Amino acid sequence: MAATQAAGPVYLDALGPRGAYRTRVPGVVPDVSGAEVARLSLVPPVYVARAMAALRKADPVPTAGLDALLAAAGDAFASGTIGGLGVREYEHLVSRASGTPLTVVRAATQGTARFVALARASAERGRPQGSVSDLRDVAVRGGHGVWARCGEVFAVNASGNHPGVHRLWLEALALGYRVAVRPSRREPFTPYRLVGALRRAGVGEDQLVLLPTDHRAADTVVRGADRAVVYGGDDVVARYAHDPRVLPQGPGRTKILITADTDWRDHLDTIVGSIGDEGGTACVNTTAVLVEGDPAPVAEAVAARLSVLPSLPPQDERAVLPVCPLDRAVALSAHLGAVSAGTRAWLGGDGIVDDLGDGSAVLRPAVHQVDSADAGQLRAELPFPCVWVAPWSRADGIAPLRDTLVLSALTRNGELLDALLAEPSIANLYIGDHPTYWMAPGVPHDSYLSDFLMRSKAVIGAL
Known part of the structure; x- marks a missing residue:
């Protein structure tokens, strides 16, 4: 090589x-x-x-x-x-x-x-319990799944x-x-x-x-x-x-739901980390936060935390934000401006480009508040820490939470959690104070990959 x-x-x-x-x-x-x-x-x-x-x-x-x-x-x-x-x-x-x-x-x-x-x-870990992985397994002799x-x-x-x-x-x-x-x-x-x-x-x-x-x-x-x-x-x-x-x-369209029975202040580190960790570029980074009640305090607190992140070249040991060519950064900023029209900008309303002077630019975070849980902006996913904060009510139901790779649910409502688990378009459900970027070997990402690659066959007999 x-x-x-x-x-x-x-x-x-x-x-x-x-x-x-x-x-x-x-x-x-x-x-x-x-x-x-x-x-x-x-x-x-x-x-x-x-x-x-x-x-x-x-x-x-x-x-x-x-x-x-x-x-x-x-x-x-x-x-x-x-x-x-x-x-x-x-x-x-x-x-x-x-x-x-x-x-x-x-x-x-x-x-x-x-x-x-x-x-x-x-x-x-993705193998069905009723199947073995080897044709020569003794269980196959009497009939088994392989x-x-x-x-x-x-x-x-x-x-x-x-x-x-x-x-x-x-x-x-x-x-x-x-x-x-x-x-x-x-x-x-x-x-x-x-x-x-x-x-x-x-x-x-x-x-x-x-x-x-x-x-x-x-x-x-x-x-x-x-x-x-x-x-x-x-x-x-x-x-x-x-x-x-x-x-x-x-797109991941990863989300956090905060219901009224949970004090979001206790989870601010997790919320901000879910948005900005990994530079905000991963499919498991949060792009929408839905709040039962007034979303403004959440948006304000998140914006305050993200606003102080430094703008540095990516190879700097202290860098935490993504960097891209300046022309791409300008185009992304213009796109954000168009998509966010009509929202309340808590951060990034004047653009997200921080020119480093060498042809590249830092993509600064953006926090926008929308008026409803069905706002079109909630489907917009951009390659930097960019989050839409929306109001949510029980009357809205789970419809605004669909089409989600990871949903972190900050709630104590068991019936709601049951409904979220049953929703086919929510790939992963994290309950409580767990960041949306959490992953581990052996735990499915978007289902087990083996669900797509493997099948179980009935086999009886012995070699």
């Missing part, structure tokens, strides 16, 4: 079924100021097709010794030199290219390493908003799928490092590939797989909504 930290940019090669592959004219990966920091080999559709065919011919990663392999890969990812990059060089590049604060990247490194080490155990893959090849069309998005596909590899990862051109460093670490630990080159491509070839990656996860906005969700082979991962 050829990636070097020389005077020039880092080279990130495609990692195909026959090893590293460098194209003659690689794509440029800039940092947030526009300076070139890496060159990424973008492979054509014919290369993708051949790689996907090789995955289909390969055997699964053996289950024997898998936990040890994953533990070694996790260690290599967290502390090793992969493709010529040490972990500190890797983290610095991720921060500069994606604009994610360095402390967030460092925490993600340790978190991802933990998910790698526990990928098999996490995948196993957990089996729905296909052989899994593809990921990844996003670059946060390094943690690459934790999901690890379970597919642990379940025996051969995996193709199409990295984001904004932040290809994490998947490059993760694939490299897994290959070093013993995963075959024809079992796991990294296929950087343009958007045209990305469709070839998805079409060549039996199952695929695709990240994007509402347009991506709509595009793949009726394709049973594709699991779209769209």
